[in-house]
Amino acid sequence: MESVLKETIIARLMLLPQLSDKYLAQDPSYVMDVALWLKQTEQKLEPLRCPLVSTLASLRGLLEACDDGYQDDRIMNSSRSKRKGKRALAASLLTRADTILNAELQRIDSNFAEVNEKLAQLIALVFANQPLPIVQNITSAYLNSIWKTLGEHQETKSMYLYLQARISATDRRYLLSHLLINMIPETD
Secondary structure, three states, X not given: OHHHHHHHHHHHXXXXXXXXXXHHOOOOOHHHHHHHHHHHHHHHHHHHOOOHHHHHHHHHHHHHHHHHOXXXXXXXXXXXXXXXXXXXXXXXXXXXXXXXXXXXXXXXXXHHHHHHHHHHHHHHHHHOOOOOOOOOOOOHHHHHHHHHHHOOOHHHHHHHHHHHHHOOHHHHHHHHHHHHHHHOOOOO
């Protein structure tokens, strides 16, 4: 279910520009909004059993520790007020969260790259000799029927079984849909 994790992370990252705008506007709710974003991101990733949940919780903890006197030497100095120091720390922690989440996206994409290549080869082998069924909308039923077709040919059976063992059905449908979108001609 790496595809679900990937899309969840992307959705959370898409909220960061709004937070950055609040920082630039010196919105007083910025620090609370960063803590809320971290908490909500943890909550979205937790059901997916993503180990980054603990890292995000630690970052949120550092932000809360500011109220107890924690100071990050890289950010805080004597010329800043406590409020400005906390805002700067929140921005720094948000940058760290962005970095770790983007690294997770790169890891997922790297894992998908090999599988995607093999899946594209499988599709090319099967549909070189028979037409690809064209539909208006790509649905789960359509993707499942294409997947079944890929496994019905003797020359693709071993690759089909490899991919079936390698990735979840959800991830197969996700990757298949992206490949098939490129193959199905656009209708006006």
